[in-house]
Amino acid sequence: MSQDAHEHKQSFISHYIFSTDHKMIGKQFLLLSTIMACLGGFMAYLIRWEVAFPNVPAPFFGLVSPDKFNAIITLHGTIMIFFVGMPFLSAFPSNFFIPLMIGARDMAFPKLNMASFWLTFAGAVLLVASFFVPGGPVAGGWVGYPPLSASSEFAGVKWGACLWLLALAMAFFSSSLGGLNYLVTAITLRAKGMTYSRIPMTVWFLLASAVTFFFSVGPLIAGDFMLIMDNMFGTGFFLPAKGGEPMLWEHLFWFFGHPEVYVLFFPALGMGLDIMATFTRKPIFGYKLILWSTVSAILLSFIVWAHHMFLSGLNPILATPFSITTILISIPFAIIIFCMLATLRHGSIRLEVPMLWMLGFLATFLVGGLTGIFLGSASVDIYLHGTYFVVAHFHYTLFPSVFFGGFSAVYYWFPKMYGRKLNEKLGLLHLALTFIFFNGTFWPLFRVGIGGMIRRIADPSFYPQYHQFANWNIFATICAISLIASQSVFLWNLVLSMNHGPKAGKNPYQSNTLEWLADSPPPHGNWGPVLPVVTSGPYEYSKPGESEDWHSQASNIKGETVHG
Amino acid sequence: MLDALPLSLSSFAPDIDNMLKLIYYITGFFFVVMEGYLVFLVVRYRQKKGTTAKYETGDTWVQIQWIIVFSVIILGIDLFLDFRGGKTWADVKEDLPPCDITVKVQAKQFDWTFFYPDKDGKFDTPAAISSYRELHVPVGKKIHIIMTSLDVIHDFFLPEVRLKQDVMPLRLINGWFDTNQVGTFHLVCDEICGFGHTRMTGVLQVDDQKTFDDWLAAKDKEEHGGAQ
Numbered sequence: 006m007s008q009d010a011h012e013h014k015q016s017f018i019s020h021y022i023f024s025t026d027h028k029m030i031g032k033q034f035l036l037l038s039t040i041m042a043c044l045g046g047f048m049a050y051l052i053r054w055e056v057a058f059p060n061v062p063a064p065f066f067g068l069v070s071p072d073k074f075n076a077i078i079t080l081h082g083t084i085m086i087f088f089v090g091m092p093f094l095s096a097f098p099s100n101f102f103i104p105l106m107i108g109a110r111d112m113a114f115p116k117l118n119m120a121s122f123w124l125t126f127a128g129a130v131l132l133v134a135s136f137f138v139p140g141g142p143v144a145g146g147w148v149g150y151p152p153l154s155a156s157s158e159f160a161g162v163k164w165g166a167c168l169w170l171l172a173l174a175m176a177f178f179s180s181s182l183g184g185l186n187y188l189v190t191a192i193t194l195r196a197k198g199m200t201y202s203r204i205p206m207t208v209w210f211l212l213a214s215a216v217t218f219f220f221s222v223g224p225l226i227a228g229d230f231m232l233i234m235d236n237m238f239g240t241g242f243f244l245p246a247k248g249g250e251p252m253l254w255e256h257l258f259w260f261f262g263h264p265e266v267y268v269l270f271f272p273a274l275g276m277g278l279d280i281m282a283t284f285t286r287k288p289i290f291g292y293k294l295i296l297w298s299t300v301s302a303i304l305l306s307f308i309v310w311a312h313h314m315f316l317s318g319l320n321p322i323l324a325t326p327f328s329i330t331t332i333l334i335s336i337p338f339a340i341i342i343f344c345m346l347a348t349l350r351h352g353s354i355r356l357e358v359p360m361l362w363m364l365g366f367l368a369t370f371l372v373g374g375l376t377g378i379f380l381g382s383a384s385v386d387i388y389l390h391g392t393y394f395v396v397a398h399f400h401y402t403l404f405p406s407v408f409f410g411g412f413s414a415v416y417y418w419f420p421k422m423y424g425r426k427l428n429e430k431l432g433l434l435h436l437a438l439t440f441i442f443f444n445g446t447f448w449p450l451f452r453v454g455i456g457g458m459i460r461r462i463a464d465p466s467f468y469p470q471y472h473q474f475a476n477w478n479i480f481a482t483i484c485a486i487s488l489i490a491s492q493s494v495f496l497w498n499l500v501l502s503m504n505h506g507p508k509a510g511k512n513p514y515q516s517n518t519l520e521w522l523a524d525s526p527p528p529h530g531n532w533g534p535v536l537p538v539v540t541s542g543p544y545e546y547s548k549p550g551e552s553e554d555w556h557s558q559a560s561n562i563k564g565e566t567v568h569g
Numbered sequence: 570m571l572d573a574l575p576l577s578l579s580s581f582a583p584d585i586d587n588m589l590k591l592i593y594y595i596t597g598f599f600f601v602v603m604e605g606y607l608v609f610l611v612v613r614y615r616q617k618k619g620t621t622a623k624y625e626t627g628d629t630w631v632q633i634q635w636i637i638v639f640s641v642i643i644l645g646i647d648l649f650l651d652f653r654g655g656k657t658w659a660d661v662k663e664d665l666p667p668c669d670i671t672v673k674v675q676a677k678q679f680d681w682t683f684f685y686p687d688k689d690g691k692f693d694t695p696a697a698i699s700s701y702r703e704l705h706v707p708v709g710k711k712i713h714i715i716m717t718s719l720d721v722i723h724d725f726f727l728p729e730v731r732l733k734q735d736v737m738p739l740r741l742i743n744g745w746f747d748t749n750q751v752g753t754f755h756l757v758c759d760e761i762c763g764f765g766h767t768r769m770t771g772v773l774q775v776d777d778q779k780t781f782d783d784w785l786a787a788k789d790k791e792e793h794g795g796a797q
Contacts, residue, residue, distance in 0.1 A: 072764050146761045152738055153721040153763055159678065160763055245739040251722060252737070285614070291627035291636070316724070318737045321662040325655045332647040339643050342603070343636045344627060349610040351623035356615055364611060371603055375596040382650055384657035385589045388731045391724060391759040455589075456573035457728035459759045463767045470575070470728075470755055547622040554621060 025115035026529055031101030032422070033122050035415075038093035039496075041084050041129060046489045048081035053446075057475075057482035059466040074463035075144035076165075080132065082147025083169065086265065087176040088129050090407045094272040095180065095218070096121070098414055099187045099211045101422065105520035106208050108196025108537040108559065110530045113189040121183040128175030135168035143169040146461060148258055151243035151251045155235040163236060170233045177222050177229065184215030196519065196559070198539030203558065205518045205543040206282075206289060209296060210275020214268045217303050221264035228257035255317055259310035266402060267306050270370075271299070273410020274341065277363045279543075280417050281345060283516045284360035285352030286554050288544035291344040298337035305334045315383045316390050324383040331381035338374060342367070353547070353554075357514075358432035362413030365440050366405045373401030376451065391461075394454025397447045404443060412439075412495070419502070420509030424525040427506060431498040438491035445484030449477040515555045518543050522562045537562050578729040578754060578775070579746050584657040585731045591653070595646060661732070665745055668713035672704065676716070676723035676736045679765030681756065685785060698788045702771040707781040708751050716742045724760035727773055735760055748775045 024030060054061075055069040062068045069077065100118065104111055112118045135142040142165040145154040149169075157163035191204070191212055231242040232254065241247025243254045282289050289295065311319055311327040345367060354360070376398040379385050389395065412435075419427045453474045458465070465471045465478070512521035519539070523531050537559035545556040571590060577583055627633055673684035673692050683704045687696035706712050716725055716736045723736040730746045756771035776784065 071767055075761060075764070075766070078761075144764075150722050150760070153761070159721050245737075286616075286622040288624065288626045290625055291633055294627060294633055294636070316733050317735045318740060318742050321658070324658055324662065325651070328654065328658075329648075329651045332651055333644075335647060336640050336643055340636055340640055343639060346603075346606060346610060347625070347627060347636070349607075349614060351625060352610075352614045353616045353620055353622040354611060354614050356611070364607070368604060368607060372600065375600055378596055378650070379589065379592050382588060382592060382654040384585055384654040384661065385592060387658070387661060387733050388585050388589065388728075390733055391726070452570050452573050455570060457575050459726065459757055461761045461766070467767055468755075468757070468770070474573075544626075547624050549624055 023119060025111070025119050027100045027104050027112045027115065027118060028422075028527060030118050030122050031097050031099075034092040034096040034100060034125070037122075037126060037129060038089045038097065041088040042093070042492075044133075045081055045084040045089055046492070048077045048084070050486055050489055051077050052081060053482040053485040055463060056465060057479045059464045069463070071463035072141070072144060075146075075461075076142045078461060079143055079145060079147050079149075079169075080135075083132065083173070085403070085407075086147070086269070087173065088125070088132065090269045090403065091176065091180055092125055093411045094269055094407055095211065095214050096125070096183055098207065098272055098276060098418075099183065099215065102418065102520060103187050103190055103208055103211060104194070105421075105523060105527060105531060106205050106518050107191055107194060107199050108519045108532070108539065109190060109194035110532060110536075112186050113194055114186050117182055117186050121179045121186065124175045124179035124182070128172040128179065131168045131175065132172040135165045135172070138164035138168065141165055148262070149232070149254075150258075151232065151235065151249075151254050152245070155232055155241075155243045155249075155251075156239075157236070166236050167233055170229050170236070174226065174229050174233075177226050180215075180218055181222060184219045187215045188212060188219075196537050196539050198559075199519075200539075202292075203539055203542045206275045206278035206292075206295070207272075207518075208275070210271040210278070210299070213275070213299050213303060214271040217264045217271065217306065218268045221261045221268075221307065224257045225261040228254055252314075252317060252319070255314050256310070259313040260307070262313065263310045264303075264306045266399075267302065269403060270406045273366060273370075273406040273414075276414040276417070277366055277410060278345070278348075279518065280359050280363045280413055281348055282544045282546060283417075283514050284355045284357060284363075285348055286355070286546045287348055287352045288542075288546060289344070290347035290350075291340075292542075292544070295341050295344050298340045302334060302337040305330055305337070309334060309381075312381055312383075312386070315386050328381060328383045332378060335374070335378065342371070342374075358427070358429055358436065359413045359417035361433070361436055362409055362416055365436060366409035366413060369401060369409060369440075369443065370405040373398060373403075373405060376401060388457075389454060391459055392454040393450040393458050393460055396460050397450035397454060400447045400450075404447070408439065408443075412436075417514075418520075420513050421520055421523070421525050421527070423503050423506075424509055425502055425506030426509045426513065427502045428498050431494055431501075435491065435494040435498065438494065439488065442484045442488035442491060446481050446488055449481045453477050453481075512557075515553070517541075517545060517555055517558050519558050522557060522559060532562070535562060575729050577731065578727075578748050578750065579731060580749065581657065581661050581746075582729070582731040584660065588650075588654050588657055592650065595650075662744075665713065665743055666711055668745055669710040670707070671713040671715065672706070674704070674714050674716040674725060674736065675719065676725070676758070676762075676769075677719040678721065678763050679758075679769040681725075681758075681769070681771040685788075696793060698785060698792060700788060703774055704756060704771060705774045705776060705781055705784055706748060707778045708748050708775050710778075711745060711747045714744045714746070716744060721762050722760050723758050723762050723769070726757050726759040727754065728757070729754045730773070733759060751775045751777055751780075 054063040140162045153159050234240040241249045243249045243251050309331045312331045315324050458471050538561045539558050547554045675682045683700045685698040687694050718736045718738045726733040732746045734744050754773040756773050758769035
């Protein structure tokens with residue numbers, strides 16, 4: 006964070022590879038998650054192909070045999086959660102925007118930040134390497150329930166399981182180190198005048214995400230290493246034949262697993278709120294109410310995990326209390342959604358591309374939230390657990406968060422990151438295709454799930470009772486392939502606009518938060534010689550008695566005048 | 570959507586279905602109202618010339634009182650669903666009613682075996698009767714099942730009965746169900762259990778008492794030569 010940081014010359018390696026600049030690290034996470042999303046998306050295609058056209062070789066791959074199918078569903082889940090969702094929604098925006106939005110020059114621990122990226126990268130390499138080891142990759146489902154995942158005796162996979170567990174450990178360490186860094190940065194490096202009640206929602210929710218992750222992952226890191234030892238040294242922590250307990254893993258996994266959903270949801274929500282304020286030209290309705298609701302949601306998220314285990318052999322008496330905490334979590338989220346609707350009300354809504362993506366996030370996530378009530382109700386879960394209803398439900402929570410939320414952020418902040426605007430027509434096309442094909446993929450699966458079709462079966466043709474759903478599955482698969490193909494519009498837009506997009510200027514949306522005072526893209530050190538001094542809250546839009554409908558958080562730096 | 574539900578075979582299946590339908594209608598109502606309101610707001614308050622946004626921060630109790638009211642209503646619906654569903658859960662999973670016969674369910678990679686007790690009601694004796702992949706039960710009777718796995722976690726799922734239970738290795742887990750019509754129904758394994766998971770299916774064969782007794786006697790003869 007040296008004052009003259011923006012002056013010194015950097016070599017290619019220190020600038021692009023082993024960079025300690027928070028913005029470059031943010032972009033590295035973005036690039037890594039994009040590459041991994043291509044891999045995870047290809048696996049989604051193989052899964053859907055096999056479900057719709059069982060035993061027909063998939064184009065560009067070949068036959069998805071049962072052992073391959075099991076491996077592909079496992080790695081699709083792991084890749085999408087830990088190597089797409091986490092870097093894309095947590096690491097990328099946290100790195101890029103927290104320092105800019107609180108008026109800092111970099112992270113508190115830039116080298117730790119670099120380590121965080123390279124740990125995730127190492128994890129991704131280990132995961133990809135597991136395709137090429139004897140026995141192939143792990144194939145026990147992304148939840149990795151032992152004994153199947155604990156011993157090659159049951160799954161025939163040893164090295165694949167170990168590499169998968171090590172990859173998870175890397176991802177856990179990376180996100181923990183990153184989260185610690187974001188938290189320390191936001192507490193210690195805020196610009197003068199950036200009080201806690203002036204912090205933008207993006208920063209608050211990225212911190213909420215980091216804290217939730219930090220407090221839930223610890224037990225699972227222990228579990229992860231116990232499972233590695235079961236595999237490598239035959240310890241038997243989770244093997245009943247050796248005195249171990251498989252349900253211990255389920256507890257450790259879901260104690261982390263449920264909060265993890267919010268770890269991915271919170272950043273989308275926080276960034277969505279900032280986008281909403283900018284494009285409605287209104288303050289966020291209920292800033293403090295939203296934050297306190299979030300605190301209660303975080304606390305509740307730590308006492309709901311057993312709803313994933315209603316049918317696991319858990320003492321059935323525990324189902325009712327966990328059912329109650331689970332359904333209670335609807336209240337803080339309902340409050341947040343009401344506040345968002347109230348923010349739209351009486352607004353002057355500019356329907357630009359980032360705002361439309363954000364509305365798409367809200368409209369689709371609502372379905373995920375509401376369908377959670379079916380599964381949180383223990384009696385209905387007896388029937389729906391393990392069916393395609395669950396698959397549809399969690400894709401309606403995770404896909405809107407990661408992709409609708411993530412894309413809204415990329416479209417919104419792209420001008421800040423690259424100094425140019427993304428093409429609007431391509432952005433609208435990308436949104437329309439994604440929205441239609443996402444719903445086309447997962448809406449039919451609710452029906453298939455209510456019909457009792459179970460997930461994770463490699464060959465539905467073996468089940469005569471599911472033949473009635475064949476057309477629904479084919480429809481969902483066609484939509485899924487179209488959904489994946491539609492993302493090429495986005496990649497094309499990225500490449501095109503990065504080089505040829507219209508120049509954006511510092512503050513293309515007349516937005517209040519501090520990052521819009523920096524150059525686009527911001528130089529190393531972000532602010533030039535003078536740090537911003539914050540004099541007002543982030544959402545002073547359309548304040549009566551002011552000539553403009555916006556009011557920058559800092560007045561000592563002029564928005565559009567100084568350049569380079 | 571709800572017409573996809575398979576037929577309901579047990580006495581508790583309608584309770585589970587009714588709970589599912591209740592939640593379907595409640596969440597369906599909220600879905601329509603909230604999506605509709607969202608679209609309305611976006612259309613009604615889109616940017617127009619000459620209008621400006623209203624400066625509302627939602628910081629005072631007066632401004633947020635409607636949110637509090639809605640939250641209390643949601644809390645009421647939540648608790649209603651919890652307690653209504655709680656009773657069904659207790660009937661299926663917590664309270665084991667007196668049953669007419671007991672069957673031991675044994676899962677292993679990748680098949681099911683069912684054990685019927687010998688004439689003294691004992692399992693694990695040479696006289697006990699076993700059935701591979703076919704669970705035969707008499708119609709209308711309450712069946713007590715004791716589930717266990719020899720290797721990994723499996724899941725015992727009878728979709729028509731609306732009964733599902735993870736089967737844990739080296740543990741005995743109790744369950745029960747009954748049936749209301751004769752016929753052949755499905756049994757699937759609903760927990761990924763390895764390479765052959767997809768093929769780990771079975772059959773629930775519901776017969777009238779006489780057919781069931783005949784089957785059991787024939788099985789006995791087949792396995793023990795009718796020596797008893």
